[in-house]
Amino acid sequence: MTQQTTGQTPGQAPGQATGQAAPRVARGAGGPRATRAPRVRAHGERFALLGAWALVLAVFCVLRPDTYATAGNLQSVLGSQAVLLIVSLGVLLPLTTGEFDLSVASTLSLSAMVTAVLNVQHGWGIGTAVLAGVGSALVVGLANAVGVVRFGIPSFIVTLGSGTFALGVVQWISGQSSVTGIDPALVSATVGSRFLGVPLQFYAALLAAVVLALVLEFTPLGRRLLFVGRSPKVAELSGFAVDRLRAGAFLGASLIAGLAGVVYAGALGGADPSSGQSFLLPAFAAAYLGATAIVPGRFNPIGTVVAVYFLSSGVVGLQMMGAQSFVQQLFYGGALVVAVGLSRYVRHRAAAAG
Amino acid sequence: MTQQTTGQTPGQAPGQATGQAAPRVARGAGGPRATRAPRVRAHGERFALLGAWALVLAVFCVLRPDTYATAGNLQSVLGSQAVLLIVSLGVLLPLTTGEFDLSVASTLSLSAMVTAVLNVQHGWGIGTAVLAGVGSALVVGLANAVGVVRFGIPSFIVTLGSGTFALGVVQWISGQSSVTGIDPALVSATVGSRFLGVPLQFYAALLAAVVLALVLEFTPLGRRLLFVGRSPKVAELSGFAVDRLRAGAFLGASLIAGLAGVVYAGALGGADPSSGQSFLLPAFAAAYLGATAIVPGRFNPIGTVVAVYFLSSGVVGLQMMGAQSFVQQLFYGGALVVAVGLSRYVRHRAAAAG
Amino acid sequence: MTTPVLRVGALSKTFGAHRALDGVDLEIGAGQVHGLLGENGSGKSTLIKVLTGVHAPDPGGRLEVHGRPVPLPLAPGEFRRLGISVVHQDLGLLPELSVAENMRVAQAIAARRAVVSWRAERRLAGRTLQRYKVDVDPAAPVASLGDTERALVAILRAVEELGDSRALLILDEPTVFLPREGTDLLFGLVRELVADGRTGVLLVSHDLHEVLAHTSCVSVLRDGRLEATVDSAATTPERLAELIVGPAGAVAPRSRAAAAGSGDAAGPVGPATRSPRVRVRDLHAPRLHGVSFDVGRGEVLGLTGLAGSGAEEVLPLLYGARRARGGVLEVDGGEQPVPSARPASSLRRGVVYVPADRRQDGGVLEESVERNVTMPVLTELGSRWRLRPRALRRRAEELAERFDVRPRDPGAVFGTLSGGNQQKAVLAKWLQVGPRLVLLAEPTQGVDVGARAHIFGLLRAVAEDGAATVLASSDYEQLATVCDRVLVLARGRVVAELSGPELDPATISDRVLSSTAPLPRQQARTPQTQESS
């Protein structure tokens, strides 16, 4: 077993590196719970992003009362971000353990494409095709885990490589074109049926977020993952199976990305070889932005949900105003930086006042 | 002054976070010089990637003696990767100080577009247009530096945000269309003129790599940047101006990306609003892969050069074999992981034998 | 006699070509506090890491716990189930998490329960803290605690983690962070613990007196081999020192004169006869309320006090590693307000600071010794635009020689050096610059007796060169040995000044303990570094 910790471990030469990026949200941090700030202030940061979201909603409801402030619009905003939300949950797991997974987008495409190809072109039943799709995603996760944990390669490069490779496989099995006409049962299970006017995929994504939040916050497993991310060294000295936890995080991320792929295949009624890539940066943005809310200083699923809908509410509002696509970019980029900056500011104020 | 270090520093409340990803290549590492391995083996790792490159060249020279093994092909391989190489050098600087700059690709587009728009549409002289282009790039760098150093926002999110924003600006000033017809002098200075059959842009990129390598390896500045990346706390206590060094790394990255943009504008004879983005992940791949060679365990410019040409030599060979684009993806992704894995393996062997 | 709680046999561990442990046999009895001594790099930490499954030992080693053989290597976390728990020297706390989260992590995690209630965990942690009368808020982040409080939290955590199968508590130099009161609390706790007759304690320390006072027997490692196991009651510090460093090695210094090295018979020159080189006036910070003192040319001034007294705060403030609220520092006549001090500006004024936590603050673990020790002299040995690799290498070699850094290879990775050698390298890094004012925090923390004498000699030499030295420590023995004068702080003020014949460990200890009780915890815990510029 090769250990990957800050310190030195057997089987590793001195000067041997794990070379890992530790994408912590909070290095020396504990969030406002940790500071002695009065509760109100502390809540300031927890709910700042929710507030910003409310503000965005309010502004557009005033500007476009007939179109934005409608149940239909709300339903469509909620319904349309399910896949992104699930992918964001995927990147969040390795981030929690201090690693990057840049392969999630390709993994999503792979899972969607395998499902579609097997179901549409090879006549597999949708159930087995979905299993195969998710299985193919897990293969990517396994490769990531082996590369990072066993060989000690930095996750940034392992997952960049495995993602590129997986994308090649997608292009290969798809013949570089879209595969459509997937089993309607999958369509119906994702976007075809609705509850309260919102497609089922939204509830699936929300459920995933809640489950993940509970796991991270209230189970020993979640605590272990957090410890591993904060300090692999300490975690190892505390007797955690650091390797297994980190491997598990990559497998978990791939599993989630695989499920996202299945949902995506349902939402599209098929699969295409390239569009999955467009989820990558937004997913990281949502995870990082989400780490400023609800449990500030930690990557957390509920914060991620808020981040996804904050950003998409703004973009949809701008679309309704007929803003050009560059305005959406300006909003997206600006909102990211301002929101995170603001939450730091609130924390500073809180700390200064405490 | 807000300090951003791993531990606690003055001016920061405990529990205050910098939230930084520390994309070190080598956590517990010092490279083979540092290990006690015999020199031969140590050289194994330094030159493993060069060896892999030679192997790729040899294989394709055998397979395609008439087309691959020609001076013309060599010239074209060398000449075609200049922009990517320069951008890779750009990402390398912040990586050295432990930060990500995801905005380089947009910065490149911005610089190229500003140069093109001012020169073509507003009739500015090419010299002043280039200055303005590079200046606009520096504005992005300044924003990154302020966000990361002054406000303590994680660089991953600051640069994701600033990059998205800059891209919005590009779309805005370009009216979302390509701008062609740039001053032929710029074209001639980049791809139009040749030396030894290779376009000038290659020499420009190579020069940049060599200068950066000299700075990083042989100046106090380079040593300081490295230490800031390894441990901001130690660097600060050692009297290094950590904030200024980190800010400088971001400005340097933007400057380099801005220059890359100018070269790109010359190579294209204009600018287009979107294509710059496609340099982002390959640039990181080259930087990380390059960190396995020449000075293993450190991001280093010469290793990056080798990485860029290793990858492109393989891709060009596959292109000559008529391989489909998915095969190129498979090669690219596979080569990344295998090359890094191999270099770890060599190091392991060396350590085991030492 | 009962079965020992732990027995190891023929334990070896090889790193590359280096044998860190070489056929060690060791037995720790129930109810016994067993000392483990040895030079820096003799293998103590390695032994502990084998017992905790961090390192896999070479084949052939044996381990028995409570008489039952346990196959090696241990799986990660297995030591927990065996009833072993450890306080590592760096404590292993995550500063950004709360006290409760840190304390309860093992239980919360080991529990077969699917769900952890952090509220309940907080209550349990609070109860433990209360039971041992440690006044710390379980919800506070560890980052906001002082060093002593952190050490106590780590130790209490380890005690709790022993669980029902309690076998062995390992303390790896637990007292280096602790002032006397903390040490007393700790050993009180240890005695209570072994009184149950089921638990043993393995105590790693470099403090011979402490070890003899609190253990029933002592094992000494030398170069990875077990040199001897002796009965504490039947031995002396001198005998132990001999076992540790070998018959030819230095003997633990007992006096300043000895510390100054051979032939230096000249006692310290009294402060009155020196021209003050450094003046500190009215230093203010959250925990300091107007501290002033002078330090003469060639003088070594000690600062000490209980946790929370402010003694440990002074140095980082003067250096600019933390922000002061007010105060003036005058060096050779040049005045500067302390709040505007920054490490860079301090260095320019000839002020250097050797931090207590060398692993965190002293050097970059993954870089070579050479690169670490030459950090402050990059431009001095080259130019603004050019490094002189050969000059740097030569300087590193000289320093390794002069400061006795082992191994003597400047290319060695800093992080692979043993703790004591890291400390020597850090001292070398700072003392080479010819400083005017040396600020030293716990300079011999974790340093073996031989090296300690060597370091004292080096400090003396720097003083002889005319530097003013301020040494903050809670090691009274050390203060008595190297200082010309010692200031005792309490409640953020200087409450006593000791010099001449008063400078012996017992007197210092008396003055510290009789200084008014430490600040209420509440205040002591407020984050020290909130005020930003």
Place this chain on the structure above:
Amino acid sequence: ATGGGEVDADGVAAATAAVQAATGDPAFELDAPAFAMSGIRGKTVFNIPNSSAVPYVQAVDEESAAIAERYGATWVEYTNQGTPTEHSAGIDQAISRRADVIVLAQGINVDLIVPALQRAKAAGIPVVVTHTLQTGDTFSPQAADLVTAQVTAPFDEAAALIANWAIADSGGEANAVLLTADEVPPSKGMIASMRATFEQNCPACSVKVVNVPVTDWATKISGEVQTALQADPGVGYVLPVYDSMSLYAQQGITAAGKTGQVQMASFNGTPEVLKLIQDGDVMAMDVGENISWLAWSTLDQVGRVLTGSPLVEGGDEKTPLKVFTDDNVDATGTPPAAGKGYGDAYVAGYEALWGAP
């Protein structure tokens, strides 16, 4: 690849004639029933373009919006970055805004948004797809009854013109590299059409096809072109199927040092690419489609759907192609502008069919 045969003089003549025929200002040839466009007053047209980041697409939409508003309809532009997720969300937005018609413009793959199209159908909103399929082609069975009407385009004819131009220009000895992007719906047909044209008119020509997915255009086209020129120094023509590829292809030619030896011809008539013809020697020909004309043709079919008038059969609005070379490119303006250089036969033609606003 073909090649190796004798130069076929008849073929060259045929190719030359075909190109020549397409160099003039096109006439309005649509023969469809007239209807009153004024009937769209007060209606909402919800337009979802393939990607708002493509300038060409934007230009068509701006012109369409202007015409729709002239006739009193509301034009809602759904700006997006070109992903199927956004396209689906756009349809949902249209439904929630109770649009009267949804336009999917410029190459959206309807097969990937079937579930959303089903919702549109359930909501009773007709869907018009423009400029996506080759004239004569039909949608897949699953999508066919979800799309109310379409406007097709003469992609294959444009491709044939590119091939014919290369044949004519080389005197029947062209050695050409065709650049394509397989995943864009019309691409495969266009490549097939080019191959067929070369086979028919030029047995001595040889052809190689290089596929570069859209996402890789910026990083890969240049290298691919260089490699192709390196692998076969005899190549004289690089023929990208879409002219947005030509900027990168031109870079590859320049970098390979083949300026003056290799020429390019492509399709779309994007103004910035027409400018490349004016400025340099590499880009020699572009088959243009009139952006304004495309807008009017879109409105024609949309107007028919909204007013319940008879549709244009199969969606063939007879939108024309025009070949631009150094000889006639200046008619598009200097620098070239959208909608210029094709005459204005379509304005009169459509106004005659639609009546007054």
